[in-house]
Amino acid sequence: MSVTAVIRKNSYFDSVSLMSISTKANGIDGVDQAFVAMATEMNKAVLENLGLLSDELKAATTSDLMIVVVPSEGADGDELVPLVEELLVRKAPAAGSAEVSHRTIASALEEDADINLAVIAVNGAFAAREARKALDAGLNVMMFSDNVAVEDEIALKNLAHDNGLLMMGPDCGTAILNGVALCFGNAVRPGTVGIVAASGTGSQEVSVQVHALGGGVSQLIGTGGRDLSAEVGGVMMIDGIRALAADPGTEVIVLVSKPPAAETEAKVLAEVANAGKPVVVYFIGGSRDAVLAAGGHFAASSADAARQAVELSSAAASAPETLDAGQVDAVLARLTPEQVNVRGLFCGGTLCDESMYALLNDGHEVFSNIQKNPAFQIGAADSSRGHTFLDFGDDEFTNGRPHPMIDPSNRLARIVEEAKDPSVAALVMDFVLGFGAHEDPAGVTLPAIREAQRIAQEDGRHLEIIAYVLGTELDTPGLDAQRKALAGAGVTVTSSSTVTGEFARAIARKGAAA
Known part of the structure; x- marks a missing residue:
């Protein structure tokens, strides 16, 4: 070589x-x-x-x-x-352009003293230092960088809290502040639903479903994925709740997270009663009783969280799309008795979690690189077994590679490989649109999908491919164009992450009954 x-x-x-x-x-x-x-x-x-x-x-x-x-x-x-x-050469701004490059935070502030937010996207070894400079200068911080020590995260969040500032991250990929989407945010209409989330794609999903139901987003505050860990203690989520409670443009607050640490969940829920506004809580694997006891509105899914939020706001809500039972029956009729397994191949961690939990809560065994049960954990290099759901955005897959929302090529070979297994009934996957994401995630994946379909067809079986496109018609590329491209290739396109999980669960039930 x-x-x-x-x-x-x-x-x-x-x-x-x-x-x-x-x-x-x-x-x-x-x-x-x-x-x-x-x-x-x-x-x-x-x-x-x-x-x-x-x-x-x-x-x-x-x-x-x-x-x-x-x-x-x-x-x-x-x-x-x-x-x-x-590709590394940065073009100079065109004549008359307002774009200006600065090498330090200090020089940017000298140019414009009204700046109030810094987005930190440097090497993780230096990210905490730069974030501290920004906070000391009175700036709110969104830290896209990862590989930051948890001790640094705690210190930075406490510093921000003491100074009344936001410290979003590290590893914070999504925010919408005053109508401006940052990093992986989607283009959604403005409105009165405020979101605080310890999950990037989870917050994206709730925001686009709020948009689809006729509502809009006032603010979306990301916290970083570790915020609800026992070590960090939910500092940013609690401050986010308080900020939205004081925001006159926010009528309803939605909290989103993967399974939080129990002691941190209790601290966060204690803030719900003091918010003075309706608070919808979608914590995957969370306790309904605990949320209701705190005075919150429990959401069983991301779609349910969006529906409740819009209904509790002043927006006119449209009816959410649900799973089409007839469509499910048609798919099941095409499968052979040997096709009993579902394989989920996801770019978004929370989207993977939601579909996986749809099966877990139904009593199915699921192998995954993000499984909490060590007995069912598998690595990036491991072959799938039984029902397997993979988060291609997890660190093991992204070490030295772009995030799959930017470059989904890491998933393509796995699509073809899974098609060779005669026990597989369906492949389930997501396509995430928005600022910073791949310019045509469906288009770049279609060749692998067609190859997977060809392999199954030559083996005398049907391989069902279920896809969810996360986005809005305001995104580039637009939602409808991506959906049509997939549907044109024979892919079943779902309307939400929740429906995707329900579809996968229906197929798993068929396999369990076989």
């Missing part, structure tokens, strides 16, 4: 930029594989696992940029590297 590697000394690029650049680099003609990343120990370990780590790359420091290209047969790596480097 021919490998060409270049090191750019002291050339820092943030993780968001490099994820996008890596995606584009892998699409260059003649490139079999491209790896563009900072020379962190984690990224060098990924290269070593791929057999691409040279002594020169091993000696690079964390401030150095690594460009590694594996050319296709007949291509020249030395000719391809400059094409990758072109």
